[in-house]
Amino acid sequence: MDDVKSVGKTDGEIPVLELSGLFKSFDKKPVLVDIGFEVRKGEIFALLGPNGAGKTTMIRIILDIFRPDSGKVSVLGAPFSEETKNRIGYLPEEGGIDKKLKLWECIRFFASLKGMADPDPAAETWLSRMNLSDYRNKKVGELSKGMSRRLQFIIAVIHTPEILILDEPFYGLDPVNKKLIKDTLLELNREGMTIIMSTHQMDEVERMCDRLLMLNRGKIVLYGGINEIRESFGYSVSLGYEGVLPELDSGRIVSINDYKSHAELVIKSGADTQDILRELVDSVRIKKFEVGARSLNDIFIEVAEDGQ
Numbered sequence: 364m365d366d367v368k369s370v371g372k373t374d375g376e377i378p379v380l381e382l383s384g385l386f387k388s389f390d391k392k393p394v395l396v397d398i399g400f401e402v403r404k405g406e407i408f409a410l411l412g413p414n415g416a417g418k419t420t421m422i423r424i425i426l427d428i429f430r431p432d433s434g435k436v437s438v439l440g441a442p443f444s445e446e447t448k449n450r451i452g453y454l455p456e457e458g459g460i461d462k463k464l465k466l467w468e469c470i471r472f473f474a475s476l477k478g479m480a481d482p483d484p485a486a487e488t489w490l491s492r493m494n495l496s497d498y499r500n501k502k503v504g505e506l507s508k509g510m511s512r513r514l515q516f517i518i519a520v521i522h523t524p525e526i527l528i529l530d531e532p533f534y535g536l537d538p539v540n541k542k543l544i545k546d547t548l549l550e551l552n553r554e555g556m557t558i559i560m561s562t563h564q565m566d567e568v569e570r571m572c573d574r575l576l577m578l579n580r581g582k583i584v585l586y587g588g589i590n591e592i593r594e595s596f597g598y599s600v601s602l603g604y605e606g607v608l609p610e611l612d613s614g615r616i617v618s619i620n621d622y623k624s625h626a627e628l629v630i631k632s633g634a635d636t637q638d639i640l641r642e643l644v645d646s647v648r649i650k651k652f653e654v655g656a657r658s659l660n661d662i663f664i665e666v667a668e669d670g671q
């Protein structure tokens with residue numbers, strides 16, 4: 364993990380999930396290489412990476428669906444077991460639900476697999492929370508994509524797990540249902556649930572998550588607190604101006620997108636934006652000079668392209 368940009372690492376709490384020295388290959392092709400990280404109790408942790416980076420494979424290893432070639436996984440302080448299984452909730456990328464089952468039967472079935480003796484009250488509450496009460500007698504195969512996703516969400520959370528692992532929780536949801544899932548996740552997290560989610564929705568990661576891990580081609584390329592990572596990648600300046608932009612000191616600038624009268628500048632970490640402003644006022648009339656942290660979307664693209 365020599366080239367990992369790792370910031371805001373652990374400070375001594377006992378992790379609820381810990382992976383170390385993990386390797387996995389399919390048909391001799393490595394898909395996960397030397398994976399080591401931890402997730403702390405009570406955090407919302409994002410798993411990021413371009414398509415095919417290895418996120419789903421890693422989640423399946425954590426859940427004991429796949430075996431790694433080597434390395435260790437510790438969930439809630441011990442190797443995965445039957446007992447741990449009931450303390451975890453899992454929303455898969457795609458569902459493996461019998462399409463002939465009715466919604467109500469389906470929820471009861473999965474709740475019983477999680478050891479719930481009387482799932483009906485919780486099922487009732489969750490059906491109402493996910494706006495699915497009117498569909499309780501519908502067959503799973505007759506649901507829309509967004510409805511099945513909400514059904515899968517119920518199955519993942521009905522037993523109030525300590526750790527909730529979600530593979531693309533917002534996939535296939537309209538904005539209203541995306542908000543419903545997001546608000547529900549934030550509420551569950553406030554109540555103490557640790558949440559781990561793989562997603563391509565960078566704006567949601569920025570808003571919801573505490574820390575992240577990014578994979579690229581099976582290797583960890585970013586790991587740490589969201590704010591620390593954003594700060595470590597420098598700043599962006601949204602500039603409104605009149606005139607012709609001067610050649611700026613390349614020691615301070617990562618990139619400039621000049622749209623004439625408006626430009627987006629990416630500033631190196633540690634460079635003083637005040638110096639850049641001084642350079643600019645000599646040549647152009649400044650209409651706007653807005654400094655902010657770089658977006659995670661921007662950082663994702665930079666890191667993913669670096670690994671090409």
Ligand SMILES: Nc1ncnc2c1ncn2[C@@H]1O[C@H](COP(=O)(O)OP(=O)(O)OP(=O)(O)O)[C@@H](O)[C@H]1O
Nearest residue numbers: 389390394412413414415416417418419420421456
């Ligand atoms: N069962 C399997 N057999 C063989 N190869 C597999 C299997 N599952 C995944 N792979 C390969 O492992 C690599 C990682 O796939 P994975 O699904 O873990 O990526 P991902 O990061 O979840 O991607 P996405 O964002 O597209 O969902 C890919 O090259 C994929 O083709």
